[in-house]
Amino acid sequence: MVISKNMENLVANSSVIRRLFEEGVELAAVVGRENVYDYSLGNPSVAPPKIVKESILQILETKDANYIHGYMNNSGYEEVRDAVAESLNKRFGTDFVRESIIMTAGAAGALNCILRTLLNYKDEVICFAPFFGEYRSYISNFGGETVVVPANTETFQLNLDVLDSYITEKTKAVIVNNPNNPSGAVYSAQTLSRLNDILTKAQERIGHPIYVISDEPYRELVYDGAHVPFMTKYVKNCLVCYSFSKSLSLPGERIGYLAIPKQIDAYEEMQSALVVANRCLGFINAPSLFQLVAKECLYEETDIETYDKNRMLLYNGLTEMGFECVKPQGAFYLFVKSPVPDEKAFVQEAKKHNLILVSASSFGCPGYVRLAYCVSYDMIKRSLPAFKKLAQTYWPQDAGAAAHGGAQGQENTAGQNHAEGQNDAAAHGAAECGKERENG
Numbered sequence: 001m002v003i004s005k006n007m008e009n010l011v012a013n014s015s016v017i018r019r020l021f022e023e024g025v026e027l028a029a030v031v032g033r034e035n036v037y038d039y040s041l042g043n044p045s046v047a048p049p050k051i052v053k054e055s056i057l058q059i060l061e062t063k064d065a066n067y068i069h070g071y072m073n074n075s076g077y078e079e080v081r082d083a084v085a086e087s088l089n090k091r092f093g094t095d096f097v098r099e100s101i102i103m104t105a106g107a108a109g110a111l112n113c114i115l116r117t118l119l120n121y122k123d124e125v126i127c128f129a130p131f132f133g134e135y136r137s138y139i140s141n142f143g144g145e146t147v148v149v150p151a152n153t154e155t156f157q158l159n160l161d162v163l164d165s166y167i168t169e170k171t172k173a174v175i176v177n178n179p180n181n182p183s184g185a186v187y188s189a190q191t192l193s194r195l196n197d198i199l200t201k202a203q204e205r206i207g208h209p210i211y212v213i214s215d216e217p218y219r220e221l222v223y224d225g226a227h228v229p230f231m232t233k234y235v236k237n238c239l240v241c242y243s244f245s246k247s248l249s250l251p252g253e254r255i256g257y258l259a260i261p262k263q264i265d266a267y268e269e270m271q272s273a274l275v276v277a278n279r280c281l282g283f284i285n286a287p288s289l290f291q292l293v294a295k296e297c298l299y300e301e302t303d304i305e306t307y308d309k310n311r312m313l314l315y316n317g318l319t320e321m322g323f324e325c326v327k328p329q330g331a332f333y334l335f336v337k338s339p340v341p342d343e344k345a346f347v348q349e350a351k352k353h354n355l356i357l358v359s360a361s362s363f364g365c366p367g368y369v370r371l372a373y374c375v376s377y378d379m380i381k382r383s384l385p386a387f388k389k390l391a392q393t394y395w396p397q398d399a400g401a402a403a404h405g406g407a408q409g410q411e412n413t414a415g416q417n418h419a420e421g422q423n424d425a426a427a428h429g430a431a432e433c434g435k436e437r438e439n440g
């Protein structure tokens, strides 16, 4: 092998998702594209709003080409950072200034800048299961270790009861993703305040700050009137990673920002190091044209109606068949409990019905699967008979509906549907969710 050990691990893990995608393509060649129900990818299905195209054209026609396409300050155009700071202050009552904003290559770029800035070899970063699997790669990029706090599978809220026991002198950061991919959970202001209390005490004990990295690409994607509190108002040492990938359906354009509140410990040191991180990681600066486009779209509302319709069709359809799901309050994923402990076997069984689901082991939560419902409404409708057949594999007499509860009136406050006749084995699988401490 010429590639590094670290890279070898990354390649081995990423090939799981690639294989899934390739299997979907192979399946489509055999049964036809319209008969494959691919729930694997979080690629927005809603078109970017009109203002995106209009802004591109207007910018190209009215601004100097060398300004649009040239290098600028590594942290981004001043006019864009001013506008981002102002929009945050107007919407959330914060006090960001130009210097507190760094334009980045999406939320992923922002996360990598923070981890590059904070981590020494073997420093630890805490993630709450279930979590976006790429965090592991980002942490390992800088020699860090991912420490996984097990999921609270009753509520899928942050498992704060056990957080403190996972904090060591090597803990540098905690990543919180609100709304959450893959569970769709939204964390309340009360939860965030409690997180702050726990970290404040731990920081005193270990003698250095623990920064909360608030990863917010799904900030605007919330349903049923759910409210996403602005994290810096509740957590003192918090850095915000934002992305326009989902809110404006622009994941390929790689545009987002990092917001650094002045209240954090070592603000000036962190701010200047983060700008250098953006440069030395090779991003240099965020894509120039799309910085300018983002500036024009800061107050654009995201079309969540389409995702909401998808959410309800899939959630109601599956729970009526007896599948146990978390009712998502945000993002565009449905987190479904596997009817058998080994969710990889469930994923294989689903594939027999042309259903492509993602095992949640890669999200630190075995015993569950993730369905991305940022697909067409029509595909979801067409896939329901396939899910019904899949349900019959596990509950042959009744296809789930009667014996396993159904959707109506079965939610608890956290929005999880507790079907009756819950499979003990599946419950066991879920109990193992996130019980790991692993190398990054």
Ligand SMILES: Cc1ncc(COP(=O)(O)O)c(C=O)c1O
Residues within 6 Å of the ligand: 042, 105, 106, 107, 108, 109, 132, 177, 181, 215, 217, 243, 244, 245, 246, 251, 255, 256
């Ligand atoms: C939770 C989470 N964080 C970060 C990202 C990366 O976002 P971006 O593509 O905007 O960098 C994603 C993308 O799906 C995500 O789901």
